[in-house]
């Protein structure tokens with residue numbers, strides 16, 4: 001039995017059946033350098049998924065590794081009962097970068113927990129348990145975040161602390177309003193929002209939560225200004241807007257540092273996770289002080305923003321800013337997207353190429369346009385066999401998610417495109 005087969009058998013014995021694994025024959029990644037990883041059987045891959053958009057700067061970045069080692073040599077943990085200088089410094093930086101006036105930051109260990117905290121703040125601040133979420137959304141795995149996740153495949157229970165209404169997002173390709181030009185499409189979704197507020201809520205909704213580009217939903221990208229138009233209605237009601245920047249933050253979309261900036265708005269809160277720690281468990285929520293300070297009871301976070309995570313995250317954020325990885329995401333993203341459009345010219349099964357910066361979605365459909373998850377899965381397998389790791393998502397599991405680290409080079413983009421084309425060509429023939 002090979003190493004991977006052995007690990008899979010042991011995994012199945014002691015880990016939950018619902019812990020999703022990629023590939024017919026799952027792999028274990030054991031080493032990484034730059035944008036390349038090696039598995040436990042010695043196979044090498046170009047990594048265009050970065051552990052779900054999380055290894056943002058690349059593997060083994062010396063500055064980040066050194067900061068982690070320095071901190072690990074002293075102490076790993078103290079808890080939020082004590083002042084943590086690196087946590088304060090990181091909060092100062094993120095508050096400034098957020099664009100949210102009078103911002104405060106609460107650190108957590110995962111995106112799920114960050115969204116939990118944002119929902120807690122919104123419902124307390126507004127004294128309402130009503131939430132608006134977007135169809136096709138994904139916000140986490142806890143009881144409260146599953147309740148605002150608009151995908152059956154990721155919602156294990158309908159029990160919810162909230163009264164949730166789902167509104168239209170920007171998934172134009174399969175929307176009933178798809179025939180409309182962008183501004184009219186946005187207008188139709190805004191009209192629907194007004195309807196939902198009148199029909200399904202008592203009006204005093206606490207918040208709307210939205211991903212500027214849906215991650216798990218398949219890199220669904222609404223027209224620019226979409227959430228700005230939605231927010232105009234929210235403002236009439238005093239409803240807060242929470243931007244879930246777990247996938248779109250830190251410059252990944254290339255044109256902006258945060259996804260919400262494509263919509264001409266400043267959110268009341270934003271949540272972040274994934275890329276900040278380049279793999280360290282760190283996430284959080286940013287909110288205006290009056291919203292952040294709305295909780296009457298005490299709280300702690302044993303691990304949230306601990307010395308190790310914040311020292312590493314600070315070094316990583318500095319690396320991202322100093323090397324202007326946002327601009328690299330824009331340039332490399334354009335190269336990647338153009339290349340994929342080129343591939344799509346000869347592959348009619350590709351029904352849409354979408355996304356921004358280094359967040360490119362490739363949706364596959366049958367000749368009648370209906371989703372083709374089987375072909376998508378075959379492309380994933382072929383890409384792996386050819387030495388390229390990519391992701392998958394979408395409401396119907398029929399969208400490739402291509403999201404390399406923000407430090408990717410021109411040569412690596414070309415190499416990835418070459419491997420992707422080969423994978424698509426082979427999968428189409430199977």
Ligand SMILES: Cc1ncc(COP(=O)(O)O)c(C=O)c1O
Pocket residue numbers: 052109110111112113115138139140141211215216244245246247273274283
């Ligand atoms: C947009 C978004 N929000 C929240 C989460 C949950 O983050 P975590 O897995 O760190 O709990 C994810 C995870 O994929 C995500 O994509």
